[in-house]
Amino acid sequence: MPHDKMALVGFMQAQNCSNFPGSWRHPDARRDFLTPDYYQSVGKTLERGKFQLLFFDDRLAMPDIYGADHFTAVENGIRVVKMDPITILATIGAATKSIGIGGTLSTSYFEPFHIARQFSTLDHMTKGRAAWNVVTSLNDSEAMNMGRRQSVGHDERYDRADEFMDVVLGHWNAWAEDSLILDRQTGRFADGDKVKRLDHQGKYFSSRGPFTVPRTPQNHPVIIQAGQSGRGREFALRWGELIFAIFPNLSFAQKAYAEMLAEANRQGRETDSFRIASLVYPIVAPTQAEAEDKAALIEDLTKPIDSLALLSEVLNFDFATKQINEPFSDEELTNLSGLLAIRDRVLSLSGKKNPTVADFIKYSARGTIKEAPNFVGTAIQVADGLEEWFRGGACDGFVIGASHIPGTYNDFVDYVVPELQKRELHQADYVGKTLRENLGFPGYRIAKRS
Numbered sequence: 517m518p519h520d521k522m523a524l525v526g527f528m529q530a531q532n533c534s535n536f537p538g539s540w541r542h543p544d545a546r547r548d549f550l551t552p553d554y555y556q557s558v559g560k561t562l563e564r565g566k567f568q569l570l571f572f573d574d575r576l577a578m579p580d581i582y583g584a585d586h587f588t589a590v591e592n593g594i595r596v597v598k599m600d601p602i603t604i605l606a607t608i609g610a611a612t613k614s615i616g617i618g619g620t621l622s623t624s625y626f627e628p629f630h631i632a633r634q635f636s637t638l639d640h641m642t643k644g645r646a647a648w649n650v651v652t653s654l655n656d657s658e659a660m661n662m663g664r665r666q667s668v669g670h671d672e673r674y675d676r677a678d679e680f681m682d683v684v685l686g687h688w689n690a691w692a693e694d695s696l697i698l699d700r701q702t703g704r705f706a707d708g709d710k711v712k713r714l715d716h717q718g719k720y721f722s723s724r725g726p727f728t729v730p731r732t733p734q735n736h737p738v739i740i741q742a743g744q745s746g747r748g749r750e751f752a753l754r755w756g757e758l759i760f761a762i763f764p765n766l767s768f769a770q771k772a773y774a775e776m777l778a779e780a781n782r783q784g785r786e787t788d789s790f791r792i793a794s795l796v797y798p799i800v801a802p803t804q805a806e807a808e809d810k811a812a813l814i815e816d817l818t819k820p821i822d823s824l825a826l827l828s829e830v831l832n833f834d835f836a837t838k839q840i841n842e843p844f845s846d847e848e849l850t851n852l853s854g855l856l857a858i859r860d861r862v863l864s865l866s867g868k869k870n871p872t873v874a875d876f877i878k879y880s881a882r883g884t885i886k887e888a889p890n891f892v893g894t895a896i897q898v899a900d901g902l903e904e905w906f907r908g909g910a911c912d913g914f915v916i917g918a919s920h921i922p923g924t925y926n927d928f929v930d931y932v933v934p935e936l937q938k939r940e941l942h943q944a945d946y947v948g949k950t951l952r953e954n955l956g957f958p959g960y961r962i963a964k965r966s
C-alpha cells in the first residue's frame with residue numbers, strides 16, 4: 517500500500533444509465549441526462565466528497581450485436597445513448613474547481629495528434645484536472661461506425677496503442693516548461709528553440725508536429741488504463757498512472773494486485789507512480805435491513821436481456837444464435853474476441869470447459885450490479901469493507917459504480933465519505949491543485965518505450 521489515502525473515482529457514462537443498465541429504471545433516477553445540469557450536479561456532489569476523479573467510460577457503438585439489431589437495446593435502454601465525452605468533461609470542468617475529470621477515447625479510431633490536442637486543451641481549461649482513459653476498443657460495431665469492417669485483433673490493438681502512446685507523449689513533450697515568453701517589448705512570444713518537432717514515422721502512425729498546444733499545468737493529462745488480459749495488463753502497467761480493474765472478490769483482488777505490482781516491478785516502475793482502483797457497488801442506508809431492501813430493489817431492475825445484449829457487445833458474438841442451455845463449443849470459445857477477461861471469468865467460476873449461455877449470464881453477472889463486489893450496509897459497514905480491501909493489499913482505491921444516479925453518489929458522499937475521513941483513509945480536502953497532485957504521484961511520465 518504505497519499511498520496512505522485511497523483514491524476515489526466516480527464512474528459515469530455520458531448516457532441514459534450508469535455502467536449498470538438497470539439504473540435508469542430506478543424510481544429515484546434522474547431523467548435529465550441530456551442536460552448539463554445532470555453532469556454538473558454529480559461533479560459538484562463528488563467534489564463535496566473530495567473524490568479525486570469523476571470518470572466517463574465510452575464506446576463508439578450501441579450494444580447491437582445481440583440479434584444483429586439495435587431494436588432490443590434501444591427499447592430497453594441498454595446503454596444506447598453515448599454522447600461525446602470531451603464536451604461533457606468541459607461542461608463539468610466549468611462548474612467545478614478541484615475534482616479531476618477523466619474521459620475515454622480509443623487508440624483504434626483516432627489519430628494520436630487529435631487525442632493529444634483534445635486532452636491537453638482540456639488540461640488547460642480545467643487548470644490541470646484532466647485524465648485520459650486509453651482504450652483500444654473491442655467490437656465490430658465500433659469498427660463499422662468508424663469506417664472499418666472489423667475490429668483489430670486483441671494483441672495487435674495493444675501493439676498499435678504502444679506506438680500511439682509514444683506519439684501522444686512525444687507531442688505533449690514538444691513545448692519545454694519555460695518555452696513561453698510573452699514579452700510585448702521584445703516581441704518574442706515563445707522561444708523557438710524550445711518547441712520541438714516530433715517527426716514520428718513508425719509502423720502504424722506518422723505525425724510530424726510541432727504540437728500546437730503549449731505544455732499543460734500537469735505537464736500532461738493523467739493516463740488511465742484498464743487492460744486485464746496478460747497483454748492488456750502489461751500495457752496498463754507500462755503507461756497507466758491510474759489503473760482500473762474489476763476484481764470479483766477479496767482473495768482474487770489480493771492475488772491480482774500482487775501480480776500487477778510484480779509486473780510493474782519487472783518494468784522498472786516505482787510503486788508510488790501509479791494506483792490500482794477496483795470497481796465496487798456500494799449500497800448504504802441507516803440500517804443494514806434498509807440497505808438490504810435497497811439492494812433487493814436494485815437487483816430487481818435487471819432484465820435478462822441486459823446481460824445478453826452486453827455479453828454480445830463485449831465478446832463480439834451474437835448470443836441470440838444459441839439456445840439458453842446450449843454449451844459453447846471449443847471453437848466458439850476460442851473465436852470470442854473483445855473483453856476476454858469475461859470469458860475467462862466464466863470458465864473459472866463455473867468450473868466448466870464448455871459453459872452454456874445461462875452460465876455466461878450467471879457467472880459473468882454482466883449488466884447486473886453483481887459484476888463487481890457489492891458493499892451493502894450502514895456507512896460503518898461499507899467503510900469497514902472498503903478498509904479491509906485497501907489495507908489488505910487488494911487495491912489503492914475504488915471506482916464507485918452507481919446503481920442509480922444521483923442516489924448512489926449522494927448516499928456515498930453524505931454517509932460513507934465522513935466515515936472514511938474519520939479513519940483517515942480518504943483525503944479531508946484536496947491536497948493540491950492538479951489531479952496528479954491529488955493522486956499523490958511524485959512526477960509525470962514523459963517516457964518512451966525503450
Ligand SMILES: Cc1cc2nc3c(=O)[nH]c(=O)nc-3n(C[C@H](O)[C@H](O)[C@H](O)COP(=O)(O)O)c2cc1C
Pocket residue numbers: 572573574575620649650651652653654741742743744745746747748749760761762795854855856857915
Ligand atoms: C473500470 C473500467 C472501465 C473501462 N472503461 C472502458 C471504456 O470506457 N471503453 C472501453 O472500450 N473499454 C473499457 N474498459 C475495458 C478495458 O479497457 C479493457 O479492454 C478490458 O478491461 C479488457 O482487458 P484487455 O483489453 O486486456 O482484454 C474498462 C474496464 C474497466 C475495468
